[in-house]
Amino acid sequence: MSPDTPQPPGTARPGRSYHCHVEVTVDVIGGKWTPVVLAHLKEHDRLRFAQLRRLIPDITEKMLAQRLRELEAIQIVDRIPVSTAPPHVEYALTAQGRSLAPVLQAMWEWGRDWAATNRLAVDPVQFRH
Amino acid sequence: MSPDTPQPPGTARPGRSYHCHVEVTVDVIGGKWTPVVLAHLKEHDRLRFAQLRRLIPDITEKMLAQRLRELEAIQIVDRIPVSTAPPHVEYALTAQGRSLAPVLQAMWEWGRDWAATNRLAVDPVQFRH
DNA sequence: CATGGTACGCACTTTTTTGTGCGTACCATG
DNA sequence: CATGGTACGCACAAAAAAGTGCGTACCATG
Numbered sequence: 001m002s003p004d005t006p007q008p009p010g011t012a013r014p015g016r017s018y019h020c021h022v023e024v025t026v027d028v029i030g031g032k033w034t035p036v037v038l039a040h041l042k043e044h045d046r047l048r049f050a051q052l053r054r055l056i057p058d059i060t061e062k063m064l065a066q067r068l069r070e071l072e073a074i075q076i077v078d079r080i081p082v083s084t085a086p087p088h089v090e091y092a093l094t095a096q097g098r099s100l101a102p103v104l105q106a107m108w109e110w111g112r113d114w115a116a117t118n119r120l121a122v123d124p125v126q127f128r129h
Numbered sequence: 130m131s132p133d134t135p136q137p138p139g140t141a142r143p144g145r146s147y148h149c150h151v152e153v154t155v156d157v158i159g160g161k162w163t164p165v166v167l168a169h170l171k172e173h174d175r176l177r178f179a180q181l182r183r184l185i186p187d188i189t190e191k192m193l194a195q196r197l198r199e200l201e202a203i204q205i206v207d208r209i210p211v212s213t214a215p216p217h218v219e220y221a222l223t224a225q226g227r228s229l230a231p232v233l234q235a236m237w238e239w240g241r242d243w244a245a246t247n248r249l250a251v252d253p254v255q256f257r258h
Numbered sequence: 259c260a261t262g263g264t265a266c267g268c269a270c271t272t273t274t275t276t277g278t279g280c281g282t283a284c285c286a287t288g
Numbered sequence: 289c290a291t292g293g294t295a296c297g298c299a300c301a302a303a304a305a306a307g308t309g310c311g312t313a314c315c316a317t318g
Contacts, residue, residue: 018251019186021240022168022233026161028243031275032304039151049295057148060277065296086293087285099242102235104151110232111150114157117225122147160305161274178265189307194266215263216315 028074029100033059037067038097039104041077044127046090055125076100157203158229162188166196167226168233170206173256175219184254205229 018024029035033056040055041047047055053064068091071077076097080090093100115122147153158164162185169184170176176184182193197220200206205226209219222229244251 017187018244018249019184019254020165020168021237021244021251022164024240024244024249024251025236026164026240028240030159030161032155032159033276035151035155036149039149050293055148058146061296062278062298063276066276069296083285085286088294089296096246100239103232103239106231106235107154108150110229111153111155111157113228115147115150115153120147120153122150122153125148162306179263190266191268191308192306195306198266212315214316217264218266 025103028076029103031067033063033067034071035104035107037064037071038076038093038100039108041091041093041097042101042104046080046092048088048090050088051128052091055127057125071097154232157205158232160196162192162196163200164233164236166193166200167205167222167229168237170220170222170226171230171233175209175221177217177219179217180257181220184256186254200226 016027018027029038036056036059037052040052044051049064049068052068053059053061056064068077068079072079072091075094078092078094078097080092082088082090112122114120145156147156158167165185165188166181169181173180178193178197181197182188182190185193197206197208201208201220204223207221207223207226209221211217211219241251243249
């Protein structure tokens with residue numbers, strides 16, 4: 001693999017080998033925040049950076065920006081600059097990103113049930129435009 | 130939260146707060162190897178430690194043992210000692226573990242499609258009894 | 259007892275991920 | 289120009305996850 005050859009999206013690690021398709025998914029949307037960010041984007045047509053930040057209270061701006069940049073780079077998320085006053089950016093799932101809906105939906109439902117079974121408090125932030 | 134009070138399963142971090150059900154799922158089955166281990170267990174009634182190790186070639190025994198222990202602790206996996214010659218242990222998903230099937234299936238399918246789109250090689254190991 | 263198979267556990271070490279603190283760039287407005 | 293809003297980027301630092309090397313415990317068999 002020559003350094004001049006761009007890596008296919010989703011392979012952050014050169015020479016990464018896969019022996020199971022689930023490994024691929026974990027490689028692309030693994031980590032603490034990426035699935036959460038995607039789950040929120042799945043529920044809304046478009047979201048501003050600040051809206052995402054508010055919907056995910058425990059994420060740092062740094063992590064949010066970084067996750068979004070990476071998802072944009074692999075064409076799972078579109079980044080849409082909006083020239084208003086004040087100007088801002090909006091993020092939306094691409095068609096490719098929307099193909100993650102079954103994964104995210106299943107994760108959401110399982111998490112809901114697990115939380116109920118184990119009496120975990122889940123306090124969603126109210127969405128605000 | 131007194132140290133004597135056992136944490137509910139799935140909360141490795143005391144005081145962990147959740148604002149989205151997907152965060153819960155990530156907390157329980159996040160990480161590099163847990164989803165992979167679970168995916169293999171989903172495909173087989175029972176698997177020996179050594180079978181899992183062979184099916185997941187890049188995992189260390191340490192990581193495999195650790196993941197299995199944690200999954201057993203939160204009752205997602207059953208650990209079944211088998212007295213044969215040689216003796217071994219078998220692992221199987223609990224009913225609770227099997228509730229993860231939609232998540233794992235969705236992850237598998239998405240990973241397959243992503244790999245195809247991005248020309249990633251996925252080389253599953255042939256199952257051997 | 260010695261040996262082999264099996265499944266780990268321990269003490270570190272390395273790698274990866276996430277977080278902290280601050281500053282920057284851009285745009286619009288008064 | 290100053291100010292405010294917005295969305296980050298940078299240079300570390302801290303935390304978490306994963307890996308390494310070795311050894312141990314248990315069981316069965318000869």
